[in-house]
Amino acid sequence: MANSASGMAVHDDCKLKFLELKAKRAYRYIIFKIEENQKQVIVEKLEGNVPKSRIFFIAWSPDNSRVRSKMIYASSKDRFKRELDGIQVELQATDPTEMGLDVFKSRAN
Structure with missing residues (x-):
């Protein structure tokens, strides 16, 4: 199990579903x-x-x-x-405006 220094454990299903997204574009x-x-x-x-063509990782952590x-x-995000393995673009968002369609389009290129 994880501790506070290393973050939460990652369930095997997370890795499996991500591999399906990456390899098969299933989601x-x-x-x-x-x-x-x-x-x-x-x-x-x-x-x-x-x-889809790009794999985005959006880290959503609201200010409130x-x-x-x-x-x-x-501690868990990293x-x-x-x-x-295979994330192409990362966004850090604390407000919905930081992950609008215009932001995705500008980062996808």
């Missing part, structure tokens, strides 16, 4: 979630059968989150990213 997106009670990152939601949640998120 339009995957939403991963930190499940604090289980002390691990899990797959929360999938949407499939949509063509609890300090403890922000600390867990920060560990989680290392598990997902």
Whole structure:
């Protein structure tokens, strides 16, 4: 299991679904979630059968989150990213305007 220095553990399903996205382009997106009670990152939601060309990693951490949640998120994010080889573009967002369509388009090129 993970500790506070290394972040949350990453559930095997996260890696499996990401490999399906990367190799087979099976999903339009995957939403991963930190499940604090289980002390691990899990797959929360999938949407499939949509063509895509770039793999974005969006780190969403709103400014109004609890300090403890922000600390867990920060320590887990880097560990989680290392598990997902193939991310092409990374965005850090604290507000919805930081991940609008115009931002995606500008970063996709």
